[in-house]
Amino acid sequence: MQTKPTTFHFLLFIVSGLLLATLSLVWWNSSRQPQPIELIPTLTGETEYCLTCHADLPEISASHPVETFGCVSCHGGERLALNADLAHSTMRGGGNPSALSVVETSCGGSNCHSGSEADDRHHIQRVTTSVQSTYAGAISNILFTFGAQPDLTARFGIAAITDENSKTGITALQAFDPLNANHPSVQKFGEECLTCHLHAEPREGEAFARETGCAACHTTGEHNLTTAIPYTQCNACHNRGNYDLRTMTFVERTDHPTQRIDDYYQPIAQFTQCEYTLDCVDCHTRSEVMGDGDIHNDQASIEYVQCKTCHGALEELPLTKTLTDPNDIAFTLAFLNPVVDLKLGDTILITEKGEPLWNTKVLPDGTYEMIGKATKQYFTFKPVMGTACEQKPDEQESHYCHECHAVEK
Structure with a gap:
């Protein structure tokens, strides 16, 4: 004798179907989730999963290795989230953690780029x-x-x-x-x-x-x-x-x-x-472009490098400095942009404020060399002293030099 389906059987069928659909949806969704890539930066010691999606990004610089800094130290964000919207919801400055509205927290975090003038971390x-x-x-x-x-x-x-x-x-x-x-x-x-x-x-x-x-x-x-x-x-x-x-x-x-x-x-x-x-x-130094830590009235009051900074004047050679301290800022700058191999004992040009022109050297014959910071081009040049140049000591702006040295177009 056949038993007629009851309401209970019908409901059981519906619930079973919904459960199966839910399990299928969970399986499908989990199969779409990327396999988490764990990173534990040495600076924080905290797990973050940013590389799960961003493993193909190139390292941002040799001075910021991801194994040391990770991503969250600079960018912020939810370090354990695998959902993109959630992971990015608390990022600093959107995609730019160096935006000045957040720079104190990002670039300035862990006293990286914020600190004392004596340590050159200001x-x-x-x-x-x-x-x-x-x-x-x-x-x-x-x-x-x-x-x-x-x-x-x-x-x-x-x-x-x-x-x-x-x-x-x-x-x-x-x-x-x-x-x-x-x-x-x-x-x-x-x-x-x-x-x-x-x-x-x-x-x-x-x-x-x-x-x-x-x-x-x-x-x-x-x-x-x-x-x-x-x-x-x-x-x-x-x-x-x-x-x-x-x-x-x-x-x-x-x-x-x-x-x-x-x-x-x-x-x-x-x-x-x-x-x-x-x-x-x-030509333009760090303090001219990036500031020297003081509030200045205008652009003219911060720019000071002139032609004589490298070329000297008729009666004086450009200022120089022999590197004797292994902690000299010149070595740090040359390390960050290794276009020149500076060594202890090298003599370089400096500005009137003592800023090192670290990509220059004084050669044994009294001439000078410069390596382009961006192009790595090699240049040699002579001082003005001892030449037929007619410059005047108080006429050092570039427009005075244009009178004789302008490039023909």
Whole structure:
């Protein structure tokens, strides 16, 4: 005798089907999950699974080995999460942990790039007080031009900054808010002209593509940090065009030059062979570009390297220093960008402030050599002393040298 299906049997069938579907879904989902790749950085001793998805990323630099730092020390994020959205939900600065809004926690963590000037670990202090970050000179110029302040002394920066130990006499800058200005040109300046500093996100479009914070200079490609910075990296900010002071708008360059001499700021400008051949970082020092830890009034007050820094003058040779201390900062800089093999006993050029031009050497015959920091090109040159050069001691800006040494286009 056949038994008719009861409601119980029907419900049992439905529940069994749902259970089977659930188990199948769980199995399917687990089969799609990547096999976790565990990393325990020596710096933290804590497990993180970032390499499960990012194992193919190149090492960011020899100074930041992933086995030591891992990923979370710099980037933040949920170290044990295997879901991408969850793992990335607490990342610092999105994909850029060097953004100045988070740099104290990321680059400054574990006292890596934040510390005392004596230990040369005050990198964040130098960057955040630099004119690249404050934009103080441009802001004060505009405010003075349109009568919003009585002189060109810097009072405002992109962000409020304080440095009670500043040697320049400027110990603080207020945060600049163009909306507080009564003049429409100042307000227009705020709308159009505040994308050229390390805090600012760039304008949209491939032509304006660049990073912010430390990465604006030190990241030349995907996931890399370098001190071998080519001039093209500088051009990402410094060669887009010009500002029209009448309309307070940015006028983008319409030409697309392919020759290097035309790639510089002004296609009509003159350049010496040095300016044409070398990269920006071969002449401009760390303190000029990255700041020296003090708040400066404008760009002119931080730039100090001149032609005589390397070439000397008619009556004096350039300044030099013989390396006798194995802990000299010159060795550290040469280690970070090993284009030159510095040894104890080598004599190098230095600036008037004592900054080492570590990619130079004084040769036994009294001439000098320089290795390009980005190109590794080898250059030799002579001092001005003993030549027929007609330079004057008080005329050391490059435009004086252009009179005789300009490169023919």
